[in-house]
Amino acid sequence: xxxxxxFRAVDSSCKQIIPVGKMYKxxxxxxxxxxxxxxxxxxxxxxxxxxxxxxxxxxxxELRLVRAKLESSRMRLMDLYDNAPVGYVTESEAGIIFExxxxxxxxxxxxxxxxxxxxxxxxxxxEDQDTYHLHRKQLFDTHAPQVIEVRxxxxxxxxxxxxxxxxxxxxxxxxxxxxxxLSDITACKLAEQRREKQKDQLAQMQKMESIERxxxxxASKFNNMLGIILGNTEMALDHAAPGEPFFYNLQxxxxxxxxxxxxxxxLLSFARMQITATECFDLNKAVEEQLSxxxxxxxxxxxxxxxxxxxxxxxxxxxxxxxxxxxxxxINARDAIKEAGQITIETGNKTLDHEDHALHPNLFPGExxxxxxxxxxxxxxxxxxxxxxxxxxxxxxxxxxxxxxxxIVHGIVKQNDGFINVISKQGQGTSFEVYLPRLPIINxxxxxxxxxxxxxxxx
Numbered sequence: 001x002x003x004x005x006x007f008r009a010v011d012s013s014c015k016q017i018i019p020v021g022k023m024y025k026x027x028x029x030x031x032x033x034x035x036x037x038x039x040x041x042x043x044x045x046x047x048x049x050x051x052x053x054x055x056x057x058x059x060x061x062e063l064r065l066v067r068a069k070l071e072s073s074r075m076r077l078m079d080l081y082d083n084a085p086v087g088y089v090t091e092s093e094a095g096i097i098f099e100x101x102x103x104x105x106x107x108x109x110x111x112x113x114x115x116x117x118x119x120x121x122x123x124x125x126x127e128d129q130d131t132y133h134l135h136r137k138q139l140f141d142t143h144a145p146q147v148i149e150v151r152x153x154x155x156x157x158x159x160x161x162x163x164x165x166x167x168x169x170x171x172x173x174x175x176x177x178x179x180x181x182l183s184d185i186t187a188c189k190l191a192e193q194r195r196e197k198q199k200d201q202l203a204q205m206q207k208m209e210s211i212e213r214x215x216x217x218x219a220s221k222f223n224n225m226l227g228i229i230l231g232n233t234e235m236a237l238d239h240a241a242p243g244e245p246f247f248y249n250l251q252x253x254x255x256x257x258x259x260x261x262x263x264x265x266x267l268l269s270f271a272r273m274q275i276t277a278t279e280c281f282d283l284n285k286a287v288e289e290q291l292s293x294x295x296x297x298x299x300x301x302x303x304x305x306x307x308x309x310x311x312x313x314x315x316x317x318x319x320x321x322x323x324x325x326x327x328x329x330x331i332n333a334r335d336a337i338k339e340a341g342q343i344t345i346e347t348g349n350k351t352l353d354h355e356d357h358a359l360h361p362n363l364f365p366g367e368x369x370x371x372x373x374x375x376x377x378x379x380x381x382x383x384x385x386x387x388x389x390x391x392x393x394x395x396x397x398x399x400x401x402x403x404x405x406x407x408i409v410h411g412i413v414k415q416n417d418g419f420i421n422v423i424s425k426q427g428q429g430t431s432f433e434v435y436l437p438r439l440p441i442i443n444x445x446x447x448x449x450x451x452x453x454x455x456x457x458x459x
Contacts, residue, residue, distance in 0.1 A: 087182030093140060093175055095119045104182050107162075109154035120180070125151040125159055135166070139178065143168045149185065161189040194358070200386065201362055222260070230257045280316045280439055283347055283369055284308040290326050294345075298330060301340045309348030313438040315369050317416045325412060328405035329373040329432050336377030336430060346372040350435065363419050368435040379426035388422060409434075 081088065087104030091097045097115050105112040108123055124132045128150040135148045145167045152162045165181040233253045240247045287306070295304050326345070333343045350370040356363050380388065387393045389410035409432075413420050417437050424430035 089120060089180045089182055091120055091178050095121055107182060107184055109157055123152050125153055139166050139168060160184055160186045226257050226260050278316050278318055280314050281319050282312060283315055284312050286319055286322045287345060290323055294326060294330050298334050302334055303342045305342060305344040307346040312347055313349055313369050315436045316439045321412045325409050328409050332405060333373055333375035336375055341376050344374040360421055363421060367438040369438055371434040372431055374431040376429040379428055380424040380430055381426060
C-alpha cells in the first residue's frame with residue numbers, strides 16, 4: 001500500500017474528505033508507543049484506525065466503480081445520440097448551431113465540426129426560407145412545438161425534403177435555446193407524389209371511359225339521322241335533272257353527309273366500337289411502308305428519323321390502324337414544332353414489370369412491341385396533359401384542328417389491348433410511347449403470322 005497516500009479517502013457519510021497521508025503519520029506515531037506491550041488503549045486505537053482505513057479504501061473502490069459506470073453510460077448515451085436514425089440540432093435564439101449529432105452532419109453532407117457556429121438557415125433552400133423564418137418566429141413567440149417540411153441543401157448532392165420538429169428549452173440562468181429533430185422525408189414525399197399521380201391517372205381513365213360511352217351514344221344516334229338525310233337526298237337526286245337549280249344543293253348535302261359519316265367513324269374509332277379486320281404483321285415493315293407518305297405530309301422543314309428495332313416481336317391488329325396512328329401522331333408532332341425541327345419514329349421490344357405499373361398505372365406488366373413518336377417541339381403543359389385524348393379538345397386556333405386525332409389514336413390502341421404513355425417537358429419536346437401486346441407465337445395458327453415470324457427471324 002505504498003501508493004495509498006496519493007489518494008484521498010471519503011468517510012462513511014461521503015461529506016468529509018480525510019487525507020490518507022495524515023492517517024499514516026498517526027499510524028507511525030502509534031507504532032512507536034506500541035513498543036510498550038502494556039499500552040492496550042493505543043493498540044485498540046490502532047486497530048480502529050486500521051479498520052477505518054480499510055473502510056475508506058473500500059469506499060474509494062466503490063466510488064471508482066461508480067465513476068467508471070457513469071462514464072460508460074455517458075459514452076453509450078453519446079453513441080446513441082450520435083448514431084440516432086434522426087438528426088439532432090441545438091441552436092441559439094439567433095439561429096446559430098452550437099450542438100449537433102453525427103446523423104445531422106451526415107444528412108447535410110458536412111463534417112460535424114463545420115456545423116458548429118453556422119446558421120441552420122444556410123442549409124435551407126432559398127425558396128423555403130420564408131417558411132423557415134416564419135416557423136422560428138412562431139416557435140419563440142408561442143413557445144409551443146412547431147413542425148414544418150422544407151427542402152434542404154447539401155453540398156455535392158441534390159436537395160432533399162426534411163421535417164423539422166422544434167421545441168424551446170428554457171434552462172435556468174441561460175437564454176432560450178431551440179432543439180430540432182431533423183428527419184429526411186424525401187422517400188415519403190416521392191411516394192406521396194406517386195400516389196397523387198396515380199390518383200390523377202385513375203381519375204383520367206375513368207373520365208375517358210365516360211367520354212367513350214357518351215361518344216358511342218352520340219355517334220349511333222347521329223348515324224341514324226345521317227342515314228335518313230342521305231336516303232332522302234338520294235331520292236331527291238333521282239328526280240332532279242343536273243341542270244335544275246337545287247341539283248347542286250342536293251349534291252352538297254350528300255357531300256356533307258359523307259363528311260359527317262367520316263366524323264361518326266372517328267367517334268366510333270375513339271370509342272373502340274368500329275369493326276376491324278385483324279392480321280399478324282411485322283411492325284417495322286408496316287411503318288416503313290408509310291415513311292414516304294409521312295415525309296410528304298410533314299414537309300421539308302421537318303427532319304424525319306427512322307430507328308427500327310431489331311428482332312421485333314409480331315403484333316396482330318388491323319394494319320390500316322398503324323397508318324392512322326402514325327399520321328395523327330406525326331401531324332401532332334409537326335404542329336408542336338414552330339419552324340424547323342426533328343421527329344423520330346422508333347420501334348423496339350419492351351417487357352414491363354410491376355415497378356413500371358407502380359410508376360404508370362396505365363401500363364400493365366407483360367411483353368409489348370413499342371412504337372415511339374418523338375419530337376423536339378414546344379412540349380405539353382401539365383393542365384393540357386390531363387385532357388390530351390379527349391375528343392374535340394385542342395389548343396390550336398379554330399380551323400387548324402378538329403381535336404379528334406389523338407382521341408382516335410387512344411381508341412385504336414385501347415381497342416387492341418395496348419397502352420399509351422406520354423412524356424413531355426415544356427420547351428424540350430414530347431414522346432408518345434405506344435405499347436402493343438406481343439402476339440404469343442405458340443397460339444399462332446394463321447399462316448400469315450407464321451410467315452411474319454419467319455421473316456422477322458431471317459432479319
